Amino acid sequence: MQEGSKTSSSGEIARIYIEQDLISDPVALKIMGKLPSAKVIPIGHYKDVFCRPRQQYEVQRQHRSLIIARNTGRLIYDGAPMCQDFGMENFSYANSLMNCIYDCDYCFLKGVYDTANIVVFVNFEDYKKAVEEKLAQGPLYLCISYDTDLMALNGLCGLCDMWTDYARDKEGLTIEIRTKSAPSHFTVSDHIIYAFTLSPDEVIARYEHGTPGLGSRLEAVRRALDSGANVRLCFDPLMKIEGFDEIYNGFIDRVASEVDLGAVRDMSVGTFRIPADYLKRMRRNCPMSEAAWYPYDNKDGVCGYEETLAARMASQVMDRLCRYTGKEKIYLWD
Ligand code: SF4
Structure with a gap:
């Protein structure tokens, strides 16, 4: 799905739950104005809907609902050990959206939440205050598209624009916007990194449902590069598919022929991995997911491909990339 679209691959958002004291909130009104045919249902607290027991994940993912809420809990989290920080201290993430409009088979969110519905937190001013508090302790590297693909829903929610407007001149703050979408507009600033996840079309078709193809x-x-924005390329997760060598070699060759890798800020490479408890929940929520059922190895609570296989997959992609760019630009997740 392209940036700005109101629909998922599997249908338009037909229902909006909104915390009742936000009914006249300007951001909420703007969002609702973009979904004029959606049924609006006032609620007390977003968790009444988002966290209710016995949800039907497979049904919800066909018809996602949007939940408009105020986040009165934690706004910024310290980064998990599994997440790369590209050498930044105070690596953190903000969750101004929870869940995603896309439907990647392997998405860890399927193991985090028991619902496919999406929550949008509209109290952006509170997020800014939380950032200011963090910045008082030192530079902050903040992933704003962590529990979601924030850019993919920017046309509907506008949260990406709010973050980039805020961060563009903010001393000490660097934000990373990770996306599989194909946006048209970028904010040029040393404080903003656009991190594009790239996969071969074969992987996109098989696992990354609803996302734009590689060409887009x-x-x-x-x-992004033409506009002068900071660009990161994420070859992560690498997925084991039949014909891996040929497919990924062709993929890297295509990326290198269509993108000036010299102008890219940095890149990351990593094979699929997921915390074991998330995988267990993902299998329960999405029993039809092929990615969920692969017989992964569990190493210290993190599930992934068998060690030698994972190392071979990653080194093949690294080696191919190194035909076109310096190794020092590539962060290898292992
Ligand atoms: S784009 Fe990212 S957050 Fe969205 S479903 Fe895919 S893996 Fe999950």
Whole structure:
């Protein structure tokens, strides 16, 4: 799905739950104005809907609902050990959206939440205050598209624009916006990194449902670079598919031929991995997911491909990339 679209691959958002004291909130009104045919249902607290027991994940993912809420809990979290921080201290993430409009088979969110519905927190001013508090302790590297693909819902919620407007001149703050979408507009600032996840079309078709194809993503990468924005390329997660060597070699060759890798800020490479408890929940929520049922190895509570296989997959992609760019630009997750 492209940036700005109101629909998922599997249907338009037909229902909006909104915390009743937000009915006249300007951001909430703007969002509701973009979904004029959606049924609006006032609620007390977003968790009444989002966290209710016995939800039917498979049904919800066909018809996601949007829940408009105020986050009165934690706004910024310290980064998990599994997440790369590209050497930044105070690596953190903010969850101004929870869940995603896309439907990647392997998405860890399927193991975090028992619902496919999406929560949007509209109290952005509170997030800014939380950032200021963090910044008082030192530079802050903040992933704003962590529990979601924030850019994919920017056309509807506008949260990505709010973050980039805020961060563009903010001393000490760097935000990373990770996306599989194909946006058209970028904010040029040393404080903002656009991190594009790239996969071969074979992997996109099989696992990354509802996301733009590789051609659209590469066009977006070129637009970002042409505009002077900071670009990161994420070859992560690498997925084991039949014909891996040929498919990934061709993929890297295509990326290198269509994108000026010299202009890219950095890249990351990593094979699929997921905390074991998330995988267990993902299997329960999405029993039809092929990615969920692969017989992964469990190493210290993290499930992934068998060690030698994972190392071979990653080194093959690294080696291919190194035909076109310096190794020092690539962060290898292992
Ligand atoms: S784009 Fe990211 S957050 Fe969204 S479903 Fe795919 S893996 Fe999950």
